[in-house]
Amino acid sequence: MNDFLKYLSTAPVLITLWLSVTSGFIMFINFIYPDPLTFPAF
């Protein structure tokens, strides 16, 4: 388990996970609020 966590903590694996989460988040935002051209005023 410890070795597996160490593997997950290596930079290439970590950046793959991190950017997947980030791009998924951006896709989600664009799905619920499509075509933003201006910063929305709430």
Add this chain to the structure above:
Amino acid sequence: MSSFLKKKTNFFIALFSSFFFFNATPAMADFNQLTPCKESTSFQKRLNTSIKKLENRLKLYTPDSKESEFLSKEIQSVKTRFERYSNSNLLCGKEGLPRIIASGQWDHANEFVIPGVLFLYITGWIGWVGRKYLQYASLTENVFENEIIINVPVALTIMNSGFTWPIDAWKEFVSGNLLASDDDVTVSPR
């Protein structure tokens, strides 16, 4: 304050003030060539033609088919998009396309200034916490190992503490820790 730091301070003040003052001229600009999208006839025309195109495609399918469901959704989203753009402060060109005003004036701040500042804030956050992590790693026993195998709990604490980075950076700049002294920077022989 040493003279080298003073020079750098003056440079930064000049740099930052130039951002504000060079903006002053276009900020007063009038946009005679542009009309608010709400009043633009060509903008309205664009809405009608895009809806018509989709409706013509819609005619090709039976009402309960998957394709017609998709196309009706598409029509709805086109309508909401045009409605949102016409309800906003956006200005349209003669051809009916909305334009982003990037001159820095306040009534169009939500088009460029606010997203721009947000971008700088987020990228600054990323850079600041990255720098902080490297500083942390350089103090540990295995410097390179800590750069390749990330210490995730430490990295997360650093990331979460980074939201005050503009204040932290200013504090470090004033205390002289932000910039390396000229003696620490290697220069090729000349």
